[in-house]
Amino acid sequence: MKRIDFYQLADEANKAREMAYAPYSGFTVGAALLTSDEKVYLGCNIENAAYSPSICAERTAFVKAVSDGYNKPADFKAIAIVGGAKGEEPKSKCAPCGVCRQVMNEFTDPESFLVILPDEKGELDVHTLSELLPLGFRL
Ligand code: THU
Secondary structure (H helix, E strand, O other): OOOOOHHHHHHHHHHHHOOOEOOOOOEEEEEEEEEOOOOEEEEEOEOOOOOOOOEOHHHHHHHHHHOOOOOOHHHEEEEEEEEEEOOOOOOOOOOOOHHHHHHHHHHOOOOOOEEEEEOOOOOEEEEEHHHHOOOOOOO
16 A cells, blocks of 8 residues: 655645636635545535535545545545635645534544645645644534
8 A cells, every 4th residue: 555645645635726616716725635545535626606505625525535435533534735816826724614624523533633734835734633623513
């Protein structure tokens, strides 16, 4: 099994960003979600003329993984996220929105799941999900 490092994961997020469909906001986002068996699911934001059906890049990646059967905390290691104005370099540390944090909380172990946020130099800011979403809701 070839292990993916977090710089490679950030590169994958940049590739995913190229697929973004964001004609309304002009803000394109890419995410690369790493499973425990070293598979990478890519996601991009996909907007809609009615606005509310739009989905963020991070949730696109989770929806793809969950629909392939990955749905337990032990299944997921990390997600890298990049975003910025369409056609421009990604902004520094494009942090996930609250809704995406809550979706991550549903499927991961927030104490160990890592959110990887490249800065403008490509250095990686790494947080556990619990740092970004303390006391996330669970039934
Ligand atoms: N967006 C994401 O894809 N992920 C986030 O965590 C925050 C925002 C998208 C939604 C919308 O298509 C665009 O960025 C501007 O808000």
